[in-house]
Amino acid sequence: GPSVIALSAKSGPGSEPNSEDEADATGKRRRHGRGSGKENELLSAAPKAHPVSGEPRRIQTDVLQAQALVWKLDAEKGIEDNVLSSVDQDKLDAEKSHGGSMGPIVIIRGLSTVKGLEGVELLDTILTYLWRVHGLDYYGMTETNEPKGLRHVRGESKSYGGANVSSATEWEKKLDTLWQGRLQRQDPLVEMTAKDKIDAATIEALDPFVRKIRDEKYGWKYGCGAKGCTKLFHAVEFVHKHLKLKHSDLVMELTSKIQEDLYFQNYT
Ligand SMILES: [Zn+2]
Known part of the structure; x- marks a missing residue:
C-alpha cells in the first residue's frame, strides 16, 4: 500500500x-x-x-x-x-x-x-x-x-x-x-500488454454468466449462467474454465466484442 x-x-x-x-x-x-x-x-x-x-x-x-x-x-x-x-x-x-x-x-x-x-x-x-x-x-x-x-x-x-x-x-x-x-510516459511495468487487457476484460465480461448460489449445507456455490445449463462449481475460476470449454461460442462472441472495443480505444 x-x-x-x-x-x-x-x-x-x-x-x-x-x-x-x-x-x-x-x-x-x-x-x-x-x-x-x-x-x-x-x-x-x-x-x-x-x-x-x-x-x-x-x-x-x-x-x-x-x-x-x-x-x-x-x-x-x-x-x-x-x-x-x-x-x-x-x-x-x-x-x-x-x-x-x-x-x-x-x-x-x-x-x-x-x-x-x-x-x-x-x-x-x-x-x-x-x-x-x-x-x-x-x-x-x-x-x-x-x-x-x-x-x-x-x-x-x-x-x-x-x-x-x-x-x-x-x-x-x-x-x-x-x-x-x-x-x-507510463511506467513500462505498469503498462499492460494488449493480451493482459483482453484477459482482464474477458473475466469482467464473463461475470454476468456466473451465478452465485448460497447453499445451506455447502456454503457458496457458483453456477454456470449460460442458457439452459445447471452446472455448479466450488469457485468462480472453475465456472470461467467451464464457460470457455463448454460454451466457447458465447465466450468467443464476448472476446471479439472486447477486441473491437480495445481497437476502437487505441486507434480512433
Ligand atoms: Zn454451462
Missing part, C-alpha cells in the same frame, strides 16, 4: 551508513559526512557527467526536473507526501514578489531541528533518493529496477569554463529529452 517517505534532519542523507556515493560539485567531502579514504576513492571512481552539469544555471534546471521525476516515479509506486517533491510555495511567492530568481527550497523538519535544503545540496539529496529508491541514475541517463555499482556524479564546473559549447549543448539536450520523455 501507499507509504510515506519522511526525511528527518537526524536521519538525513548525510548520516546514512551507505552514503559513499554522495558527492558535491567540487569533489570535496560533505561537511556532515564522516570522510574516509574509501569515500574519496569511490567518489573519484564514480563516472562523471559533462562538466556543464556543474554550472549554476544547469543546477537550477536540474533541481526542478529531478523534483518532477520524484513526483512522477513516487506516484507510479504509490508513494505519497514525499517532502522532496513538495515546494515551499509561500517562499517562492515571496521571492517572486521581490523579483528573486531563487530555485525551490525544501524544508526538512527533524525532532528538534529545521533545515532548509536548496541548490546543490537539495539537488544531491533528490538525486540520491532517485537512485536509491527508484534506480534512476539522473546524470547517467539510465533507469533500472535495482541500483548497482556507482551512479554518475556531477561534473566539475571549473573544468568546463564555457569551452566545448557544442558538446555541452548536445549533452544537455540529450538529458532533457530523455527525462522530459520519461515524465510524459
